[in-house]
Amino acid sequence: MKIGVLSDTHDYLDRRILELFQGVDHILHAGDVGMQIIVFELAQIAPTTAVLGNTDLGNPLKFTEIVKFGDLTFLVHHIVNPYAPDEKLAHRLAAVRPDIVVFGHTHKEFNQVIGGVRFSIPATPASQNTAPPAASPFCIAKGKKSGPSFSGWPRTSRQIDFPF
Secondary structure (H helix, E strand, O other): OEEEEEOOOOOOOOHHHHHHOOOOOEEEEOOOOOOOHHHHHHHOOOOEEEEOOOOOOOOOOEOEEEEEEOOEEEEEEOOOOOOOOOHHHHHHHHHHOOOEEEOOOOOOOEEEEEOOEEEEEOOOOOOOOOOOOOOEEEEOHHHOOOOOEEOOOHHHOOOOOOOO
16 A cells, blocks of 8 residues: 655645655645645545644644554644653553554654654655655555555655564
């Protein structure tokens, strides 16, 4: 399964992201979407799960979404401190026990396993000056926890080992 992951579009959806996400099975947007039309455009490519960011007031989105793909459970939330989640999020993490937390807000790429949970942020594609935009589709082979691979734009493609 191939999942497109992005955050922090802030009213700007680079057309190259639409090309990059062609062929994905699902898209996760970790907040600060901007205009709701962005979710609509992404949904034309694949089913899209998006959450509210701190600039998305008025959008009909939830603060947190839980999605399952095969054996993997994803928690999508905009503002996350992976080292010290706030109390409400810590309770949610304990209750849901996700494999991967996809988040945004910092506009900085992050990918680390903490307490057995992978916390991941694809950085931000929001700037019209970003070349290439930072968004990451990644694959989950047969829905298993072993071996999903992240790949981004050609100059930043990378494989990330998921030690489950």
